[in-house]
Amino acid sequence: MSTELASPQGLTKSRIEALSDGIFAVAMTLLVLDIKPPAVMQAVALPRELLALWPRCLSYAVSFLMLGIYWVGQHNQFHLIRRADRTLLWINIVFLMTTSFVPFSTALLSAYPLWPSAQMVYGANLIAIGLILLWHWMYATHRHRLVDPELDDRMIRFVIRRILIGPALFTLAVVLSSFSAVASLVLYVVAPLIYVFPGKVDEHWRPNAH
Amino acid sequence: MSTELASPQGLTKSRIEALSDGIFAVAMTLLVLDIKPPAVMQAVALPRELLALWPRCLSYAVSFLMLGIYWVGQHNQFHLIRRADRTLLWINIVFLMTTSFVPFSTALLSAYPLWPSAQMVYGANLIAIGLILLWHWMYATHRHRLVDPELDDRMIRFVIRRILIGPALFTLAVVLSSFSAVASLVLYVVAPLIYVFPGKVDEHWRPNAH
């Protein structure tokens, strides 16, 4: 009994998941606050002003999907993690801190979609989330510390490779942003689609292919 | 074990529902940020300025109820869906992305309640949510993919017809907005009431009428 508090045994996985779901839900919904109705005087001017909102709408969609991807990634990890400890808990809180930062970096990219420094901050934020998620996984699986002892090593490495896709693409986008802002922007838009569409990899791991 | 991660079996229905509840709760509550206390200098001017907020209050109520309707619709579907797969998961995230957009389209309608382009954007947003919810249902029920094999085909078609009411009404409202902005606005206000009040249809399907 006396040991329950100092170690975070009291924080079951479900509590961390509840806070994570809440923070993801708020961060994803706050993104829309960056898109504001244009101020126009005449009805005839409104359609053009609405069309001019496309960079903000695009940033909104990309960030929403990327947050969705990281949310899926965190929960997939928790599905394989058996228990939490203090270190895992704090890796999670740092992960959520980086996640909550996305509404800012998205607003920055929306305001300056083709400026390298804005693209770099946005990319750096997404890379940071991905690397912390990787750290989370490597901490949990190191010597099977917090996962099932039976968990297959190939599975552990498969997850690592899959997490690395994001940071790799965004690093490329950050580097590209110094040379071609348009190419960098295209990469940001394409990146989430790679995760969203089920690929060959999914077929391979699917329990009952049909 | 090794198959649990690549396919989203780890994301049980309850996790998707938790994120959905969170996003709906935030989107519904953010609507109020669009209604701001008027800036007046004299106490005598405040009542008139408050009354002038009625279009924003009306938009607030309509959007809140419509989001409530779609929230009920999504959960009713999940009640009949037995399991999730990666595609269903991503249809859900796109559904939530469209849902989270409502605070913007509501703010736009509030600002320009009688301008066709604002009415069209608002209508298009609500139509999109409805159609994605329909896609969600058709994907899940196609060849009883993710629902109970025993689920009655009449039930499946009944749900389809019920979901279609919204997009049909909003398409009419969008078309009307070019001809009569007032008529279009009336339709937006009436639409949620059709779902809210229990109708003959409910009587028919109610387990124990009394």
Add this chain to the structure above:
Amino acid sequence: MSTELASPQGLTKSRIEALSDGIFAVAMTLLVLDIKPPAVMQAVALPRELLALWPRCLSYAVSFLMLGIYWVGQHNQFHLIRRADRTLLWINIVFLMTTSFVPFSTALLSAYPLWPSAQMVYGANLIAIGLILLWHWMYATHRHRLVDPELDDRMIRFVIRRILIGPALFTLAVVLSSFSAVASLVLYVVAPLIYVFPGKVDEHWRPNAH
């Protein structure tokens, strides 16, 4: 099976509670957005400007506690309600719609704490929440429609009287606001305390007095 969808049996109490908890959490937290750091040029001017925020801080505290009171009230009802139907569901959504409006009426009262029309809007909002909560209870308990058939009638009436305290006090505050704005404001501040402190009534109903 075929009846599960048209009637909201699919929406178990827990789903409604999850949405309610989310909306209350967001509405209570959004209240703080109404308190903004003052813009001052010199450090020496900041303390005075901070003290000038007291009406906003007071509104914040009163609204936060009142929302807490209504949250407790709704959950106490759900503890006694055995099942939900479509009407109860929609009474709940209207209840949440009125609840979500509190950040606006609070911001209005903060901006004009001593103006009758602001006080009336604030009072009307709190009265509306209380009356909808009463409607919720009366609908659920009418002929023991949705509660345990064994539930004591004295208990049902006790809950009604307890809910009515709020609307009664706020009606008095609204009436007072035309005569003495200060008296009205005092009543708004005192009202939540009546619910918060355990009173004789609690002693009477407490399972094991000690």
Add this chain to the structure above:
Amino acid sequence: MSTELASPQGLTKSRIEALSDGIFAVAMTLLVLDIKPPAVMQAVALPRELLALWPRCLSYAVSFLMLGIYWVGQHNQFHLIRRADRTLLWINIVFLMTTSFVPFSTALLSAYPLWPSAQMVYGANLIAIGLILLWHWMYATHRHRLVDPELDDRMIRFVIRRILIGPALFTLAVVLSSFSAVASLVLYVVAPLIYVFPGKVDEHWRPNAH
């Protein structure tokens, strides 16, 4: 049956935790709204303006971690608390009210990071949260009122000492702010790290040291 409502037996621990998780999630995510994209005319000016956001980013990180710490603290307490009563419920709501205030005090510190009055308000807010958490624990454990009768008194005192670290450090920071604003700021940044890194104390209480 008739006693369930007047006493908050209906509010199980899980309901309080759900509201708490929601409020913490929203408060933590709202912190980012204080960091806004700078308005610049030329791409070359953006990097410098972004670097100038560091005090806001630092405040964001410190507040996020401190809220994380208090969230962990509250849940650790609930892990040891067996049941709730009306008083505990309201201590919780006051705790959440103080927690929800952090986005304001953080915005204030971000705006005036080196001004004593801003530092004092920030410190006072964090001290208040800590002391209410302490009150929560002392109320629950007084004569083992709401905890397991078997709970070790050393454990109860250990939790008290651990909670007191925060208020003690922040009191020191508030006092320091009158003498050296920089030293005070450093203390605010260092404080969360003391909680985050596992220390000797953790080793001592860890169930199975390895």
